[in-house]
Amino acid sequence: MYQDQTPPPFRGYTSAAQVVETTSNAMKRVYLKMTLGLLVTALISMFCAGSHGIMMFMATNSIFFWGLFIAEIVLVIAISGGINKMSSTTATLLFYLFAAVNGVALAPIFLVYTMTSIAKTFFICAGTFGAMSVYGYFTTRDLTKWGNFLIYALFGLIIASVVNIFTKSSGLEWIISIAGVLIFIGLTAWDTQKIKQMAQYTPSDRIGHLATIGALSLYLDFINLFLYLLRFFGNSRD
Secondary structure: OOOOOOOOOOOOOOOHHHHHHHHHHHHHHHHHHHHHHHHHHHHHHHHHHOOHHHHHHHHHOHHHHHHHHHHHHHHHHHHHHHOOOOOHHHHHHHHHHHHHHHHHHHOOHHHHEOHHHHHHHHHHHHHHHHHHHHHHHHOOOOOHHHHHHHHHHHHHHHHHHHHHHHHOOHHHHHHHHHHHHHHHHHHHHHHHHHHHHHHHHOOHHHHHHHHHHHHHHHHHHHHHHHHHHHHHHOOEOO
């Protein structure tokens, strides 16, 4: 996560009202970028799902999925680790490239679940995400301890998911799904509060970088929350 180390008082701001206005404008850029990223993902996913050739290629080349997975990890690391060294334009392009690659990776869900259930889950996810993001933005409660716990829980979730690949336990699958929803609901609030706090200390010439790294964090929260909710609300085509 991009961080600016400027201590208070807020550098370059002459009043509390200016701080509020600047923070609000920064958050609008974060949400706009995240929304555009989700739109890129959705359009790419639907295009790939509608192409018989692409779906056949993906179905018969499992190594392709590993390539997509590795590409996504590399892009996230590149954006998160190199955000301070690259231009705002480069960071933005890498973010949208990540959104496009993720769109390809998510295309099979349109073949597994009905469009109606996908749309229903999306709106449920959007409502839940929006509510928690609003909470994270306006709450005066410090969510730092909450966030630290969620990060450890996320590592546990990843380990449990890997274990269940081999054990194929339906009981563990349900536990993982429930835990995944709760973890990413919490992370949405925590990440929103962190981004808001960083916006208060970030110089105006670095807001573009903050908008990209903030959009990436919230984008990941949204996508993961959507995928876990889909396990509950998604109706199979079979």
